[in-house]
Amino acid sequence: MYELLKQDGRARRGVFHTVHGDIQTPVFMNVGTCAAIKGGVNTMELKTLGCQVELSNTYHLHLRPGDKLIRDMGGIRKFMNWEGPVLTDSGGFQVFSLAKLRKITEEGVRFASHIDGSRVFMGPEESMQIQSNLASTIAMAFDECIENPATRKYVKQSMERTYRWLIRCREEMDRLNADPETLNPHQMLFGINQGGTYDDLRVEHMEMIRNVNCDGFAIGGLSVGESTEDMYRIIDVVEPHMPTDKPRYLMGVGTPCNILEAVHYGIDFFDCVMPTRNARHGNFFTWKGKMNITNEKYARDARPIEEGCQCPACRNYSRSYIRHLIRAKEVVGSQLAVAHNLYFYNDLMQKIRDALDGGYFEKFYQKYRTILGERVED
Amino acid sequence: MYELLKQDGRARRGVFHTVHGDIQTPVFMNVGTCAAIKGGVNTMELKTLGCQVELSNTYHLHLRPGDKLIRDMGGIRKFMNWEGPVLTDSGGFQVFSLAKLRKITEEGVRFASHIDGSRVFMGPEESMQIQSNLASTIAMAFDECIENPATRKYVKQSMERTYRWLIRCREEMDRLNADPETLNPHQMLFGINQGGTYDDLRVEHMEMIRNVNCDGFAIGGLSVGESTEDMYRIIDVVEPHMPTDKPRYLMGVGTPCNILEAVHYGIDFFDCVMPTRNARHGNFFTWKGKMNITNEKYARDARPIEEGCQCPACRNYSRSYIRHLIRAKEVVGSQLAVAHNLYFYNDLMQKIRDALDGGYFEKFYQKYRTILGERVED
Numbered sequence: 001m002y003e004l005l006k007q008d009g010r011a012r013r014g015v016f017h018t019v020h021g022d023i024q025t026p027v028f029m030n031v032g033t034c035a036a037i038k039g040g041v042n043t044m045e046l047k048t049l050g051c052q053v054e055l056s057n058t059y060h061l062h063l064r065p066g067d068k069l070i071r072d073m074g075g076i077r078k079f080m081n082w083e084g085p086v087l088t089d090s091g092g093f094q095v096f097s098l099a100k101l102r103k104i105t106e107e108g109v110r111f112a113s114h115i116d117g118s119r120v121f122m123g124p125e126e127s128m129q130i131q132s133n134l135a136s137t138i139a140m141a142f143d144e145c146i147e148n149p150a151t152r153k154y155v156k157q158s159m160e161r162t163y164r165w166l167i168r169c170r171e172e173m174d175r176l177n178a179d180p181e182t183l184n185p186h187q188m189l190f191g192i193n194q195g196g197t198y199d200d201l202r203v204e205h206m207e208m209i210r211n212v213n214c215d216g217f218a219i220g221g222l223s224v225g226e227s228t229e230d231m232y233r234i235i236d237v238v239e240p241h242m243p244t245d246k247p248r249y250l251m252g253v254g255t256p257c258n259i260l261e262a263v264h265y266g267i268d269f270f271d272c273v274m275p276t277r278n279a280r281h282g283n284f285f286t287w288k289g290k291m292n293i294t295n296e297k298y299a300r301d302a303r304p305i306e307e308g309c310q311c312p313a314c315r316n317y318s319r320s321y322i323r324h325l326i327r328a329k330e331v332v333g334s335q336l337a338v339a340h341n342l343y344f345y346n347d348l349m350q351k352i353r354d355a356l357d358g359g360y361f362e363k364f365y366q367k368y369r370t371i372l373g374e375r376v377e378d
Numbered sequence: 379m380y381e382l383l384k385q386d387g388r389a390r391r392g393v394f395h396t397v398h399g400d401i402q403t404p405v406f407m408n409v410g411t412c413a414a415i416k417g418g419v420n421t422m423e424l425k426t427l428g429c430q431v432e433l434s435n436t437y438h439l440h441l442r443p444g445d446k447l448i449r450d451m452g453g454i455r456k457f458m459n460w461e462g463p464v465l466t467d468s469g470g471f472q473v474f475s476l477a478k479l480r481k482i483t484e485e486g487v488r489f490a491s492h493i494d495g496s497r498v499f500m501g502p503e504e505s506m507q508i509q510s511n512l513a514s515t516i517a518m519a520f521d522e523c524i525e526n527p528a529t530r531k532y533v534k535q536s537m538e539r540t541y542r543w544l545i546r547c548r549e550e551m552d553r554l555n556a557d558p559e560t561l562n563p564h565q566m567l568f569g570i571n572q573g574g575t576y577d578d579l580r581v582e583h584m585e586m587i588r589n590v591n592c593d594g595f596a597i598g599g600l601s602v603g604e605s606t607e608d609m610y611r612i613i614d615v616v617e618p619h620m621p622t623d624k625p626r627y628l629m630g631v632g633t634p635c636n637i638l639e640a641v642h643y644g645i646d647f648f649d650c651v652m653p654t655r656n657a658r659h660g661n662f663f664t665w666k667g668k669m670n671i672t673n674e675k676y677a678r679d680a681r682p683i684e685e686g687c688q689c690p691a692c693r694n695y696s697r698s699y700i701r702h703l704i705r706a707k708e709v710v711g712s713q714l715a716v717a718h719n720l721y722f723y724n725d726l727m728q729k730i731r732d733a734l735d736g737g738y739f740e741k742f743y744q745k746y747r748t749i750l751g752e753r754v755e756d
Contacts, residue, residue, distance in 0.1 A: 034708055073699070321451070
């Protein structure tokens with residue numbers, strides 16, 4: 001259940017109550033696609049980085065180790081020893097971005113596994129069944145994620161099918177939650193808005209799906225080839241049509257600036273692989289902007305990545321040492337970098353919530369909307 | 379300064395006093411070749427795994443990031459934020475095992491870097507200078523490590539040169555330690571015994587080098603192609619010729635059984651990449667023997683790797699989860715596996731010391747000398 005605590009313009013400060021604990025929003029979910037944060041941060045460490053919600057993936061976990069195995073081990077949370085809430089992505093995006101030889105019909109999608117090429121079928125019911133086995137806190141609806149640009153005709157057809165799929169997801173999830181053998185009878189379902197970059201289709205689709213009884217709604221199909229201006233325009237256009245009593249989740253976005261901007265438009269939930277993926281290449285996010293640690297000027301720099309940062313990398317190691325580790329491709333380097341970047345993203349959300357609580361969000365937003373996208377100078 | 383606390387047969391329980399803290403022996407040094415444990419355990423975590431001494435490598439650090447950089451950053455211990463003692467290997471072994479196009483003369487070795495092919499020269503003086511820049515607690519002498527088998531003629535020639543090199547190492551280290559600009563004026567030097575698999579040459583060489591004023595002596599050139607029987611025979615033959623008032627270090631060895639056996643012969647120091655290298659492939663060491671976690675029978679096993687083990691992997695995660703991580707090549711998997719294996723090796727040494735302290739080492743040795751080499755059955 002979503003509780004709106006405070007509003008500043010369109011920006012919302014809230015709490016989302018779940019059976020696995022409260023989520024303070026706006027929130028950034030930390031991505032552990034295969035039930036582990038890529039780069040070497042385990043779930044014990046994740047707690048210390050300020051993570052509230054872990055995000056895993058239906059498609060990946062279905063293929064390996066298998067959702068039935070995870071069910072037998074007590075569900076995804078017990079499997080990876082994470083006590084807090086978990087959101088599972090539906091597999092829709094991955095089926096369309098990773099799998100090969102896919103064939104889409106009204107029933108669902110037939111595709112070849114990216115691991116061993118074996119043939120797999122996934123539709124709304126299968127996605128719900130897998131997510132029910134995973135027993136996540138929040139399940140995502142199974143949708144078609146269209147690459148941008150796409151023709152208006154295709155987008156319209158696809159979003160109508162995604163709407164019909166959402167109804168099937170809802171029915172299947174109701175059936176599964178009522179099953180006495182289910183691991184999480186309170187599993188929630190978020191619907192996903194699609195419609196490409198066509199404002200009217202986006203609004204039309206949002207108006208359709210909001211009539212389905214979901215626990216939250218996401219904007220999907222962004223950060224998939226469109227411009228940043230298109231992305232912001234769509235959020236701006238869709239947001240007023242989203243229910244105010246339910247959380248809004250902008251899927252797969254984005255840079256610290258993108259997140260700050262989207263909070264300003266009224267978004268509550270985020271996820272992105274950017275902090276982990278960038279970390280592995282030595283790209284760090286800080287309150288003064290971005291820095292790449294492999295730069296020669298950091299070779300003898302005894303300072304931490306960011307002065308005052310309380311992450312394990314900054315509390316214990318110098319830029320010089322971390323630069324060496326990243327260049328030598330030592331795993332400890334990527335581990336420290338991932339820890340810093342996740343800490344930064346989680347801390348960014350904490351500072352955003354503080355600003356909303358304290359009534360100075362607009363000032364905070366104006367100050368950081370440019371700084372966070374710049375290059376660190378010192 | 380080495381203090382012998384207790385002896386049980388040939389096995390020795392001692393303390394090695396250094397300016398960077400006492401080392402309780404027998405001890406296993408945890409290998410961080412490039413100033414980091416491979417697989418993702420940082421120096422903060424290393425403390426919690428019972429590690430007493432970290433071991434880094436002269437050859438690797440000279441090439442990257444450069445020993446002068448590390449000197450400028452305050453030495454290897456400050457660079458990697460490790461307060462305890464550090465032993466640096468001399469680079470001899472790596473020059474002979476990793477570098478290409480090497481040419482050996484009385485002066486030293488000219489070779490091509492394995493990173494960028496650039497031409498490098500290293501002799502006894504250069505190795506001491508680099509290790510002085512690294513400012514480790516213990517420096518190793520620069521020697522030639524011969525592959526087994528080798529002809530008697532070549533081994534004799536080589537070990538005589540290694541002896542002459544040791545004298546040059548001693549002189550150079552004395553000069554460096556007296557330099558007012560040196561970071562660690564108390565840097566210690568260990569000599570290295572060579573002689574291939576020829577018992578008489580081994581003894582002859584040991585008798586030569588023990589006259590050089592070293593802080594400890596190592597047996598080098600083992601675990602490089604000879605049989606386990608040859609290895610044990612050489613330790614058996616050389617050990618009585620090693621000074622009793624100085625620590626003895628068996629370089630690059632080995633399995634838990636090898637270590638237990640060598641302690642039984644009177645060895646005090648060990649190092650090996652086995653716990654880290656095996657971990658990355660899902661091979662775990664336990665008190666019931668070895669196990670490979672990728673085995674199908676562990677797919678749904680909710681137990682920890684080893685019941686009762688206090689390492690971070692066993693305290694928090696199941697065999698099922700760790701198996702999944704190793705199979706999915708998630709870094710968290712190798713990180714947990716490395717943590718377990720290092721914890722096991724350090725714990726093995728602790729239990730060996732306890733057995734020596736408690737006067738039941740022979741019983742301990744008889745019990746575990748076979749078990750530790752077996753396959754876990756459950």
